Amino acid sequence: MRSVILLAKSRTMNASTALATLEQAQDMGLTADEFEKIEEILGRTPNFTEMCIYSVMWSEHCSYKNSIKYLKTLPKEGPHMLVKAGEENAGIVDIGDGLGCAFKIESHNHPSALEPYQGAATGVGGINRDIFTMGARPIAQLNSLRFGDLENPRTKWLLEGVVKGIGDYGNSFGVPIVGGEVFFDPCYQVNPLVNAMSVGILETDKIISATASGVGNPVYIVGSATGKDGIQGASFASKDITAESAEDLPAVQVGDPFQEKLLLEATLELAATDAVRGMQDMGAAGITCSTSEMSAAGDVGMDIDLDKVPLRQADMQPFEILLSESQERMLVVVKKGEEAVVEGIFDKWDLHAECIGTVTEGNQIRFFKEGELVAEVPADTLVLGGGAPVYDREYSEPAWYADAQAWDASSVPVPSVEEAKDIADRLIQSPNIASKKWVWEQYDSMVGTINRSTNRPSDAGVVSVRGTKKALALTVDCNARYVEMDPEIGTAIAVAEAARNISCSGGMPSAITNCLNFGNPHNPEVYWQFVKAIEGMGRSCRHFNTPVTGGNVSFYNQSAQPDGSAVAVFPTPTIGMIGVIEDREDHMSLDFKEKGELIFLLGEVTNCINASEYLSSIAGVERSPAPHFNLEAEGRVQGCVRKCIERGCIRAAHDVADGGLFVNLLEMAMPNGLGFDVVTDDDIRLDAFLFGEGQGRIVVSCDENQQDRLLDIIEEFDVPIVLLGHVTKGKIVVDNKHFGFCAEWRNTFDNALEEELMG
DSSP: OHHHHHHHHTSOTGGGGSBOOHHHHHHTTOOHHHHHHHHHHHTSOOBHHHHHHHHHHTSHHHHOTTTHHHHTTSOOOOTTEEEOTTTSSSEEEEEETTEEEEEEEEEOHHHHHHOHHHHHHHHHHHHHHHHHTTTOEEEEEEEEEEESOTTSHHHHHHHHHHHHHHHHHHHHHTOOEEEEEEEEOGGGSSOOEEEEEEEEEEEGGGOOOSOOOSTTOEEEEEESOBOSTTTTHHHHTTSOBOTTGGGGGGGSOOOOHHHHHHHHHHHHHHHTSSOEEEEEEOOTTHHHHHHHHHHHHHTOEEEEEGGGSOBSSTTOOHHHHHHOOOSSEEEEEEOTTOHHHHHHHHHHTTOEEEEEEEEESSSEEEEEETTEEEEEEEGGGTSTTTTSOOOOOOOOOOTTHHHHHTOOGGGSOOOOHHHHHHHHHHHTTSTTTSOOHHHHTTSOSOTTSOBOSSSSOOSSEEEEOTTSSOEEEEEEEOOHHHHHHOHHHHHHHHHHHHHHHHHHTTOEEEEEEEEEEOSOTTSHHHHHHHHHHHHHHHHHHHHHTOOEEEEEEEOOOEEEOTTSOEEEOOOEEEEEEEEEESSGGGOOOOSOOSTTOEEEEESOOOSOOTTOHIIIIISOOOOOOOOOOOHHHHHHHHHHHHHHHHTTOOSEEEEOOTTHHHHHHHHHHGGGTOEEEEOOOTTSOHHHHHHOOOSSOEEEEEOGGGHHHHHHHHHHHTOOEEEEEEEESSEEEETTEEEEEHHHHHHHHHHHHHHHHHO
């Protein structure tokens, strides 16, 4: 790619429209067949600028050419859907009272691997623009992060840069970060994953479409000026990380959260007028993407004058202007005669608002520079669902998979209670289990004062919906180790865990967005993981009636090795889910409230240590089946907990997840400095009981006078229940073995990650 850019920079303006070659096309990531198809579409050989346009729009990042066949199998219908997957920049669900919730998650993995600060920051900026471009005001952000071995200096550099980038941009933009996850494994050493989610609220009758309409209507570029940052970013994100990837550093964008804040306010002010006929964020592929997608959606064309685009740098070539991914920009189609309204609003906010073209009849997008036609392409041939190619890759089950399914837990010795105490101590210091306090303390979680979870911790982030009694419950979830062990079950678990977090917080799961992070789709074993993950996601989403509203596919998350092989990340289909709490007073927290509360475990207890953090980091077993998972039982447990919350018969609820039951109980005890005295089950392995991660289990606490009502609901839902013990003033006891005091455990839990980072 760098060679092509350097070649183009050496050309004169007239030469920049010279005919493209197959060699150049392949250097841009296109195949010989795709080059031939472009020639067939145009009826001629494309020029260099046109080839650049097709190279980014037909990249995996923009076209989903290797994934769309299977994405179409995911459920899109649901009782609350207002905007379905693929229709607009983000999905929207109806939350009642005339309001809708717009939400989406996307990746910024490749840029973050090279320049973690700007890569993460611009990921936050881009996903927020997807939300407010639709007329929604962002009210919450979440993120899901994956890094390599924490003992590696590069991992520390990446972690520090990504967290600071997210914090600096989000804090300056003024939207609270209310949830997230951080996971470490050596498979992410070269390829960290940075997935950012944004959630916004809008009035359902004021949704702005990303569709161009009205022949003769002016087309405006608004926001910041255009520079050379981010050129070919979409293509860069559609190939493996190699030793030469540092040469693609110009593909990393540079963000300005203060400009974004101005753009947000100007956009929402504009949305309140009748001047807008269509609007879209300029993200991947910049002007190229927004003009082609808006035109294709409206069955129209555009004439665009590149001389009118505000530039930060002189002498930019046409392909550079078209492919730049400079941040904080949007394309707006304006009702003819309302130009002064648009220009006045953006002038007030000290932002560019320049008319760069018009909507035309037909489907041709034409780009001009200095009066010369530098590119002419049919809009519908560029986009997903139009002329962009669609592939169904070969896939095959990995050779190790069958052997892993036959793994027997009896190969791991069962620890004694004394040994279990030592295991628990080691486990809570694992980077995947230890508190991520060092991370979230760098984020502003209170700006806007709608975040209820800062002072009332719960399994999901919970934010109030102003002007109503409602709240939204928000979460991001994916245990990638489960997905690596079994992509179908692991992904079904990711959806179920997200729903469990919503349910434990008092919400009804509504819909999901996803960020699908995988290796190279040309690798049959990677593609098998992808296909199976989609099957698992669809199965779980249908069960919970949580349609998929959209998201992002990020392939090519793998790195070349010196011997010519490649190492892919764990398949990581991150699930972002929203739920609705009809009355925010029903928001359920996870913390024990006082000494004497009874502690119950809901759900089936099994002899399962499969794929657990304990099995991986303590026992050292890398491959096993996925954890125990029963989707039907999962649904009953979640419905039971929601009913318990509705009827006011529990005081705390927290799902058993990473680290198992002991970690769950510790997390419930620590907020108020309380403890617990519990008894294990003699019929279950001690390590499985305390540290196993079998799914579908929730711990609740209640007062003695609530117990009968709780048991009535349990009987109604036919859910297994075990009385574990009771809440203590601060002592932690397991099977009459004194494990110490909560304050000691909290000190270790809170400081382990920071101590590891500080060396």
